[in-house]
Amino acid sequence: MLQIFDKIVLGMAGMRLLSASVELTAALLxxxxxxxxxxxxxxxxxxxxxxxxxxxxxxxxxxxxxGRLPWSGMLIIILGVLLIFIGMSKL
Structure with a gap:
């Protein structure tokens, strides 16, 4: 049976697989x-x-x-990501 994936989920998973490949390659190097x-x-x-x-x-x-998430929810997510970067820069 062929499973059809949502294009967005496929893109997100693909980026994470790429990231994992880079990490593994770096460890091997x-x-x-x-x-x-x-x-x-x-x-x-x-x-x-x-x-x-x-x-x-x-x-x-x-x-x-x-379209599925209210603008306030999107703003909170974006602010959360920004806070992660601000927190990391303070180390």
């Missing part, structure tokens, strides 16, 4: 090079990729909820 300096550089790149994935997946989800 760290093991391959077996060097703390190289592993640190790879980890730094991951620190940039993670937030981009978060924003992309959240944006896709919000796009999918347009």
């Amino acid at each position: 760290m093991l391959k090079y077996n060097n703390v300096a190289v592993a640190f550089k790879i980890n730094s790149v991951l620190a940039m990729v993670g937030p981009m994935i978060l924003v992309t997946v959240t944006s896709i989800g919000l796009f999918g909820l347009m």
Whole structure:
């Protein structure tokens, strides 16, 4: 039986699978090079990729909820994501 997925859900899941692939590849590269300096550089790149994935997946989800979620609910979600970034920048 062929299961049909919602395009929005498929996009969100696809981005998360891409993110997982990047993370796994980074871990394998760290093991391959077996060097703390190289592993640190790879980890730094991951620190940039993670937030981009978060924003992309959240944006896709919000796009999918347009019309079903009141504007106040969307605003609260967007503010929540912004608060995550503000909190992370204070570390």
